[in-house]
Structure formats: C-alpha cells, structure tokens
Amino acid sequence: MIEVQNIKKAFEGEEILKGISTVFPKGQTNLIIGQSGAGKTVFLKCLLGLFRPDSGKILYDNDPYSSLSDEKQRELRRQMGMVFQGGALFDSMTVEENVMFPLQMFTKQSRLSMMRRVKEVLDRVNLAEAQQKKYPVEISGGMQKRVAIARAIVNRPKYLFCDEPNSGLDPQTATVIDNLILEITREYDITTVINTHDMNSVLEIGEKIVFLQNGRLEWEGDKNVIFKTDNKAVTEFVYSSDLFRKVRKAQLQGL
Numbered sequence: 001m002i003e004v005q006n007i008k009k010a011f012e013g014e015e016i017l018k019g020i021s022t023v024f025p026k027g028q029t030n031l032i033i034g035q036s037g038a039g040k041t042v043f044l045k046c047l048l049g050l051f052r053p054d055s056g057k058i059l060y061d062n063d064p065y066s067s068l069s070d071e072k073q074r075e076l077r078r079q080m081g082m083v084f085q086g087g088a089l090f091d092s093m094t095v096e097e098n099v100m101f102p103l104q105m106f107t108k109q110s111r112l113s114m115m116r117r118v119k120e121v122l123d124r125v126n127l128a129e130a131q132q133k134k135y136p137v138e139i140s141g142g143m144q145k146r147v148a149i150a151r152a153i154v155n156r157p158k159y160l161f162c163d164e165p166n167s168g169l170d171p172q173t174a175t176v177i178d179n180l181i182l183e184i185t186r187e188y189d190i191t192t193v194i195n196t197h198d199m200n201s202v203l204e205i206g207e208k209i210v211f212l213q214n215g216r217l218e219w220e221g222d223k224n225v226i227f228k229t230d231n232k233a234v235t236e237f238v239y240s241s242d243l244f245r246k247v248r249k250a251q252l253q254g255l
C-alpha cells in the first residue's frame with residue numbers, strides 16, 4: 001500500500017503538484033488519469049522516488065520515505081519495478097539478458113539461479129521460448145511489453161509502476177497486456193500504479209482511478225462509478241473518448 005499525504009512539487013516557482021492525497025491499496029491496479037500536463041508523470045516520479053516532493057509525505061506500507069535512512073531508501077527502491085513507456089529495453093541485449101539485468105545489478109545470485117528466475121518470469125508473461133534468445137528489434141511491440149513486465153517483476157517487487165504501458169499497441173494486444181498486469185498484481189499482491197491515457201484500460205482494469213487536473217486530485221473512484229459521477233471535469237474528459245460514449249449509450253439503453 002502506498003499512502004500519499006498532501007504532496008506538493010514546484011519547478012522554478014511553478015507549482016505542478018498542488019497538494020495531492022490518496023491511498024493506493026495493494027493487490028489491485030491503481031490508475032492515474034488526466035489531461036496532458038495535469039502532472040501525472042511528475043506524480044509517478046514522486047512515487048518512484050525520482051523527484052522529492054517539496055512538502056507532504058509518501059508512505060510505503062506505513063514507512064514515510066523521507067524518514068528512512070539512505071540504506072533503507074535504497075532497499076525500498078530495489079523493491080520497485082518499473083515498466084517504462086515504450087518498454088525501454090536495451091537493444092544490444094537479448095530478451096534473456098534484458099530480464100537478467102536487474103538480478104545482476106541488485107543481487108549476488110549464481111548465474112544458474114538467475115537463469116532459472118529469468119525463465120520463470122518469461123514463462124509467466126507467456127513469452128514463447130523461441131523468442132527468449134532474440135534481440136528486442138526481432139520481436140513484436142506486444143512481446144517487447146511482455147519482456148518489460150518480466151524485467152520489472154524479476155526482483156519480486158512490492159511496488160510496480162507503469163508509465164503508459166499500452167502506448168503503441170493495437171487495442172487487442174493492449175487488453176492482453178492490461179490483463180497480464182492485473183493478474184500479476186493480484187498473484188504477487190503488489191501495489192501497482194499505472195499512468196495511462198487509455199480509456200480501454202480504465203474500463204478493463206480501473207480498480208482504483210485517480211483523476212488529476214492542474215496538479216490537483218479532482219476525483220477518485222473506480223471503473224464502476226466513473227460512469228455515474230456528475231463531476232464535470234471527469235465527464236468531459238472521459239466522454240471525449242468514443243469508447244466511453246458507446247458504453248454509456250449501451251448502459252442507458254439497458255443493454
């Protein structure tokens with residue numbers, strides 16, 4: 001669980017996050033949505049410890065980051081997995097080597113035990129064995145996302161952060177990737193936070209949704225209540241999506 005208490009963050013005097021408080025429970029998929037420039041990436045970077053909030057606190061399973069020793073902060077960062085926008089795989093490494101990288105960086109396991117773990121997670125994300133020795137450019141975008149997820153979970157993180165995990169994927173592959181993230185989150189009981197623009201993801205895996213506007217938390221809820229809210233900013237945002245309009249229409253017609 002991650003608890004955010006009134007965090008603020010400014011750059012060169014301009015306040016980007018204006019006092020955000022929320023809780024991201026574990027074992028479910030938590031989504032951050034909002035218009036471009038709302039502060040979603042800055043917020044995610046604060047959660048990742050890449051930006052330090054100017055004020056307020058972030059608690060990881062009840063431990064406030066700012067009051068941890070340097071050693072404990074490093075340990076906490078090791079418990080975080082990240083799926084970057086576009087996958088961010090190393091082109092010069094094979095799929096296996098990409099996934100092994102965090103194990104080599106952060107653990108002192110034997111090569112054999114690292115190989116076993118790499119194979120375990122690549123199997124878990126359903127990446128066929130034939131693909132595992134290939135280089136990223138030789139596999140599809142959807143497969144690259146699977147590899148990025150495998151790499152993010154290889155060290156058994158307690159927290160998983162995903163920045164636009166679906167960008168560049170066709171809708172069908174995007175749904176498969178969303179559901180994979182949801183399954184892994186439940187199976188390993190991880191606290192997962194996903195920054196997304198994808199309304200399909202909101203409908204599929206929006207177990208908690210935080211809507212940011214101009215650096216404030218304007219609304220929070222889940223995929224079941226987002227249709228019913230009368231918050232104008234939220235409705236304007238979600239109904240600009242064709243998919244939402246169609247689902248809403250079907251609901252009103254009782255389909």
Ligand SMILES: Nc1ncnc2c1ncn2[C@@H]1O[C@H](COP(=O)(O)OP(=O)(O)OP(=O)(O)O)[C@@H](O)[C@H]1O
Binds near residue numbers: 016036037040042
């Ligand atoms: N390192 C930085 N230094 C200065 N300003 C920054 C920095 N990072 C972000 N900003 C500013 O913070 C604001 C919010 O940016 P942010 O990237 O968080 O938006 P976003 O909601 O993620 O948008 P998008 O959906 O387009 O990615 C923007 O005005 C941006 O210019």
